[in-house]
Every structure is written in C-alpha cells, then in structure tokens.
Amino acid sequence: MAYSRHTDRTTPAGPAEATDPQVFAAHYRAAYSRLALVAYGMIGDRAAAEDIVQDAALIAFQRAGDFQPGTNFAAWMAEIVRRCALNFRRKAKHRRTYPADPAMLTRLERQPPKAAGLRSIASPAGDILDDQSSFDDELVRALNGLSPEARCCLLLRTVESLSYAEIAALMQMPEGTAMSHVHRSRTALRRALSRPALASISPSEAAS
Amino acid sequence: MNTPSPARPDELVEAYLDRLAADEAAPAAAGADPAMARQVELQARIDGRLGEMLQFQAPSQEQLVASLLARPSQQAAPARRWRRTMLWQSAAAVAAAAAIGWIVFTATVQPRRLAPLFEAAPLADVYRDAVANGFEPYYECREADRFADTFARRQGTPLKLLPLPPGSVMLGLSYPGGLSRETTAMLCRVDDKPVMVFVDRLEADRPGAAANTGDVLHVFRAERAGLVFYEVTPLAAPRMMHYLAPLGVEAEAPQG
Numbered sequence: 001m002a003y004s005r006h007t008d009r010t011t012p013a014g015p016a017e018a019t020d021p022q023v024f025a026a027h028y029r030a031a032y033s034r035l036a037l038v039a040y041g042m043i044g045d046r047a048a049a050e051d052i053v054q055d056a057a058l059i060a061f062q063r064a065g066d067f068q069p070g071t072n073f074a075a076w077m078a079e080i081v082r083r084c085a086l087n088f089r090r091k092a093k094h095r096r097t098y099p100a101d102p103a104m105l106t107r108l109e110r111q112p113p114k115a116a117g118l119r120s121i122a123s124p125a126g127d128i129l130d131d132q133s134s135f136d137d138e139l140v141r142a143l144n145g146l147s148p149e150a151r152c153c154l155l156l157r158t159v160e161s162l163s164y165a166e167i168a169a170l171m172q173m174p175e176g177t178a179m180s181h182v183h184r185s186r187t188a189l190r191r192a193l194s195r196p197a198l199a200s201i202s203p204s205e206a207a208s
Numbered sequence: 209m210n211t212p213s214p215a216r217p218d219e220l221v222e223a224y225l226d227r228l229a230a231d232e233a234a235p236a237a238a239g240a241d242p243a244m245a246r247q248v249e250l251q252a253r254i255d256g257r258l259g260e261m262l263q264f265q266a267p268s269q270e271q272l273v274a275s276l277l278a279r280p281s282q283q284a285a286p287a288r289r290w291r292r293t294m295l296w297q298s299a300a301a302v303a304a305a306a307a308i309g310w311i312v313f314t315a316t317v318q319p320r321r322l323a324p325l326f327e328a329a330p331l332a333d334v335y336r337d338a339v340a341n342g343f344e345p346y347y348e349c350r351e352a353d354r355f356a357d358t359f360a361r362r363q364g365t366p367l368k369l370l371p372l373p374p375g376s377v378m379l380g381l382s383y384p385g386g387l388s389r390e391t392t393a394m395l396c397r398v399d400d401k402p403v404m405v406f407v408d409r410l411e412a413d414r415p416g417a418a419a420n421t422g423d424v425l426h427v428f429r430a431e432r433a434g435l436v437f438y439e440v441t442p443l444a445a446p447r448m449m450h451y452l453a454p455l456g457v458e459a460e461a462p463q464g
Contacts, residue, residue, distance in 0.1 A: 021273045021276045021277055022269070022273060024276065025269050025272040025273045025276060026269065028266075028272065029266040029267070029269060029272065032264060032266035032267075033263075033264045033266065036264035037262065037264070040262060040264075046262075049264075050264070053264075054267075054275070057272070057275075057276065058275070058276065061276045135253075135257065136257060136261065139254060139257055139258070139261075140261075143258075155258065155262060158254075158255045158258050158259065159258055159259050159262050159263075182222075183218075183219070183222040186221075186222065186225065186251060186254075187218045187221075187222070189251075189254050190221075190247055190250050190251055190254065193250060193254060194246075194250055
C-alpha cells in the first residue's frame with residue numbers, strides 16, 4: 001500500500017484499554033474535530049456530520065476489540081465515520097421528504113440570479129466585495145461543489161492544519177493524492193470566490 | 209523565487225501556501241507579484257472563514273461515557289440490519305418481477321383504458337395511507353415565505369402558521385390529494401399523535417370528505433377566507449387547523 005498508518009500519541013495501548021469507556025472516550029474526544037470534519041466533508045451538512053460522528057462512536061465502541069494496538073486510533077475511527085457517512089448518504093437518497101418543495105427550487109433555479117434575490121460577489125475589477133454573508137454563502141456553495149474526498153482533505157488541512165501524511169493516514173489514500181486534492185480544492189475555491197480571469201492568469205501569461 | 213518557469217500560477221500559489229503552512233521563511237515573490245499576493249490574501253480569507261465556520265465542539269467526557277454505556281443493545285444491530293437488507297433485496301426482486309409481468313400483461317392482453325385524471329378520496333383514507341407510509345411529509349417547510357407561497361400557488365390564498373403551543377409540531381407539507389389534485393396537507397404531531405390538516409379551495413369541497421373515519425379517527429371542518437380546512441386526528445378535538453391563518457390578516461393563536 002502506498003500510504004502508511006501512522007501511530008500517534010492518542011493510540012490506545014491495547015484492546016483492553018480500547019474497550020474501557022473512559023479510555024475510548026478520551027481518545028475519541030481527542031480525535032473529535034478531525035472526525036467531524038471527515039463527516040462534514042463526506043456529507044456537506046454540519047448537523048448530519050455531528051450525528052454521524054456520534055453514531056460512529058457507538059459502533060466503534062462496540063467493535064473496540066477489533067482495534068489493532070499501536071495503529072492510529074483516529075484513522076481507525078475515520079474509516080468508521082466514512083462508512084457511516086456513506087450509509088447516511090445512501091439513506092438520504094431514498095428519503096421521501098425534501099427540505100424544500102423540489103418544484104419550487106427548480107423554478108428558482110430557472111430564474112436569473114437577480115430575480116431570485118441572489119447576486120454574485122464578483123466585481124468587475126476582480127476585488128472581493130466586503131460582504132461577509134455573501135462571501136460565506138459563495139464559500140459554502142463552492143465547498144459543496146467539491147468531491148467528498150477533496151472536501152475532507154481540504155478541511156483537514158485548512159481547519160486542523162494536518163500534514164499531508166496525517167491526512168493520507170486518516171483518509172487512507174496516498175500522500176500525493178491528499179496533496180493534490182488540497183491544491184485543486186483551494187484553487188477551485190479561489191476561482192469561485194474571485195473573478196476567474198484574475199484568479200488564474202499571472203501578468204506574464206496575460207501579456208503573452 | 210527559484211521556481212521553474214513552466215510552472216502554472218496556481219501551482220506557484222499552492223507551493224507558496226504550503227511553505228507558509230510549514231512555517232518556513234516565506235519567499236518574497238508573493239509580495240512582488242500583485243496577482244499572486246491577491247491569491248494569497250484571498251486564500252487567507254477563505255481559510256479564516258472555514259476555520260470559523262467549521263469549529264466542532266466535542267461532547268464532554270461524562271456525556272460520551274454515558275452514551276457509550278447507555279446503548280449496549282446496539283451490539284446486535286449490524287446483524288439485524290444485514291438480515292433486513294436481505295429481506296428488502298428479496299422483496300425488491302419479487303416486486304421487479306411482478307412489475308415486468310404487469311407491463312407485459314397490459315401491453316399484450318389488457319385493452320387500453322384511460323385512468324381517471326383525479327379521484328377524490330375520503331380524507332381518513334388519505335390519513336391512514338400517510339400513517340402507513342411512515343407519516344413523512346413531501347417536504348419540510350421551515351420558511352414562512354415558502355409556506356405562504358405554497359398555499360398561494362395551490363389554493364390561491366397565502367397562509368401562515370401561528371406560533372404553536374408546546375406539544376404540537378408541524379412536520380411539513382404534502383400533496384396527497386383528497387378533495388382535489390391541489391389539496392395541500394399539513395402533517396403535524398400533537399401530543400405525539402399524527403394529525404393532518406387538509407386545505408383546499410371552498411369550491412373543491414366534497415360531501416364524502418369526512419367518510420370512513422372508523423372508531424378511532426375524528427374529522428373536523430372549518431371554512432375561512434374562501435378555503436375549507438379539514439383536520440383528521442385521533443384526538444377528540446381539533447388542535448391544529450386554527451393555527452393556519454391567511455397572511456396579512458391579523459389573527460391570534462387560539463388559547464389552549
């Protein structure tokens with residue numbers, strides 16, 4: 001395998017220790033924000049992410065005996081979180097209740113942005129408008145446009161400041177893939193949040 | 209910056225950002241190149257907002273230990289789920305075979321018939337059907353504007369939902385038919401019992417709407433603002449229909 005499962009300081013010493021609820025809870029809490037970001041990355045919904053991480057804790061605790069001592073507890077948990085998230089996504093696909101009337105949303109999508117009360121934050125000069133709420137809206141929209149894996153990698157890097165090796169271990173992917181996801185995601189977000197031409201063309205390219 | 213010239217600008221920015229993150233001495237090129245400086249500044253703003261928006265608070269050690277110990281019965285859950293999946297798969301296979309058979313039968317044997325465009329049904333039947341199917345609304349409707357717009361579009365009169373008393377929850381809206389194709393139903397839980405309020409134009413009202421209630425269900429009827437309201441409920445009194453009020457009309461929530 002191209003990636004390695006790194007050991008870390010938050011790894012329980014053995015199966016008996018992992019099945020102790022106090023020890024398990026301490027390790028889980030130490031990894032919580034990373035796990036929540038993985039869940040958010042997979043689903044793109046904060047409340048659902050918190051539910052998923054909670055469900056994953058219960059499942060992981062029942063299977064704590066399967067944990068391999070000396071391996072990365074957070075990576076082991078992250079795998080369970082990802083499976084829970086995939087289950088959630090599969091179930092959500094079959095939900096019959098929509099958060100909004102789909103017919104109404106389709107109608108809004110067909111309207112030009114101004115008519116729907118929306119506006120772009122991009123300005124003709126390429127500057128960022130000083131409007132935090134639209135910036136956040138556009139940011140979330142751009143974030144939701146990324147693939148789940150790319151979103152996970154980006155958030156782990158940006159919010160948790162993890163190294164690419166740590167991200168690779170958590171996401172069970174090669175380090176180069178994690179780096180590539182982060183780079184492409186950052187570029188995609190910058191392009192979405194500024195005028196594409198100014199974001200991607202250097203003066204030398206523009207001159208040629 | 210000592211970088212090969214063919215490198216794309218995005219790659220330069222990424223390399224720069226990674227070096228910043230690694231806390232190495234930042235190359236001076238970012239300051240010298242306005243386009244790159246803008247990108248770095250924008251990225252810093254994005255990173256800052258993401259960091260603020262996505263802070264997750266871990267549960268306390270005590271809460272977590274309590275929830276871990278509170279659900280030992282979940283040990284059997286995966287096996288149960290697996291069995292349920294197999295049952296569903298078998299049922300789906302049978303249903304698919306039946307559907308294919310029906311299509312072949314209707315295409316070859318049965319003479320073509322035009323289905324009625326809409327068939328009115330007693331509201332108690334619609335209610336029972338909704339309960340049997342999990343009592344899930346077609347969509348949640350959390351915004352007052354969309355709530356009003358839905359009724360304006362379907363019944364010609366925008367409605368608002370007045371503040372509900374404790375024990376009453378609006379789950380969402382559905383379009384289950386009943387009186388007409390345009391009937392809008394509000395699904396609610398009152399004292400944990402499923403309750404449906406059907407709304408339609410007064411001219412869509414039908415005599416058989418309150419039929420088939422059986423011994424358990426009650427149907428209550430009201431007229432307001434050119435609309436007819438039916439509440440189908442297992443409770444002995446209407447608890448939800450009076451909380452629907454035409455938009456723009458001053459209305460007070462009923463007492464109790």
